[in-house]
Amino acid sequence: MPELPEVEALAGYLRERAVGRRVERVEVAAISALKTYDPPPSAVSGRAVAGAGRHGKFLDVIFDGGLHLVVHLARAGWLHYREAFPSTAPLRPGKGPVALRVRLDDGSGFDLTEAGTQKKLAAYLVTDPAQVPGVAKLGPDALAADLATFTERIRGRRGQVKGVLTDQAVLAGVGNAYSDEILHAAKLSPFAITDRLSDDQLAALHGATRTVLSDAVRRSMGQRAAELKGEKRSGLKVHARTGLPCPVCGDTVREVSFADSSLQYCPTCQTGGKPLADRRLSRLVR
Numbered sequence: 001m002p003e004l005p006e007v008e009a010l011a012g013y014l015r016e017r018a019v020g021r022r023v024e025r026v027e028v029a030a031i032s033a034l035k036t037y038d039p040p041p042s043a044v045s046g047r048a049v050a051g052a053g054r055h056g057k058f059l060d061v062i063f064d065g066g067l068h069l070v071v072h073l074a075r076a077g078w079l080h081y082r083e084a085f086p087s088t089a090p091l092r093p094g095k096g097p098v099a100l101r102v103r104l105d106d107g108s109g110f111d112l113t114e115a116g117t118q119k120k121l122a123a124y125l126v127t128d129p130a131q132v133p134g135v136a137k138l139g140p141d142a143l144a145a146d147l148a149t150f151t152e153r154i155r156g157r158r159g160q161v162k163g164v165l166t167d168q169a170v171l172a173g174v175g176n177a178y179s180d181e182i183l184h185a186a187k188l189s190p191f192a193i194t195d196r197l198s199d200d201q202l203a204a205l206h207g208a209t210r211t212v213l214s215d216a217v218r219r220s221m222g223q224r225a226a227e228l229k230g231e232k233r234s235g236l237k238v239h240a241r242t243g244l245p246c247p248v249c250g251d252t253v254r255e256v257s258f259a260d261s262s263l264q265y266c267p268t269c270q271t272g273g274k275p276l277a278d279r280r281l282s283r284l285v286r
């Protein structure tokens, strides 16, 4: 799932490549992906791309005259920039992975795609990003929050730090992958309870959040958007590395599984060497 660094890189790529280009037309192939109907997609035709930005994990493509295409890529969604399209024929609804296509006046453009059968990609055409429910309830940006704000947000929501850090209403932008990396860098157990964290632990968590996210933004920006893949991140130390050695201490990275997700951590770095209980495994053992 694309998180803050990948979405930031996509926005950066669009700013570099698409700003100033005029929209020829917007084609919607997956009707369910477009969550708004007023203004209609045809309202974008003839407008220039004025900018691109990010709200947490939401991508915001800004058009002349204050129209915004706000996109949540969900788990398997992505934006592919095309230098050219194979055909000028309009997309056929319901066929293939392309949910929405934006054609620009130089023949280039971009596709919002979604792999798999679970269709969760959501696009909104709005005059104000705050009209998107998911954007309206975002907390402060995880990369921009200063220590005081960060501390107040994290301590203000009692729970396991992994869950609180990925709660978009607490802080916006961090998901499953980067929270594993941030907690590893901060040497904190994913199950530590937020309102029991010391000032030093919160300072470490804040520092780790900034470092991990800004390093990932830099790495993502270094790749071309077409090659950027949410599932092919580089430089991760624990996330999706179950069974491999921790690059910091050499201990084996372990995993805790949940119904539809999992987390990875290093026992030596994060939990005093003790493995965390994996409820799925202990259920199997019983």
Ligand SMILES: [Zn+2]
Pocket: 246, 247, 248, 249, 250, 251, 266, 267, 268, 269, 270
């Ligand atoms: Zn380690």
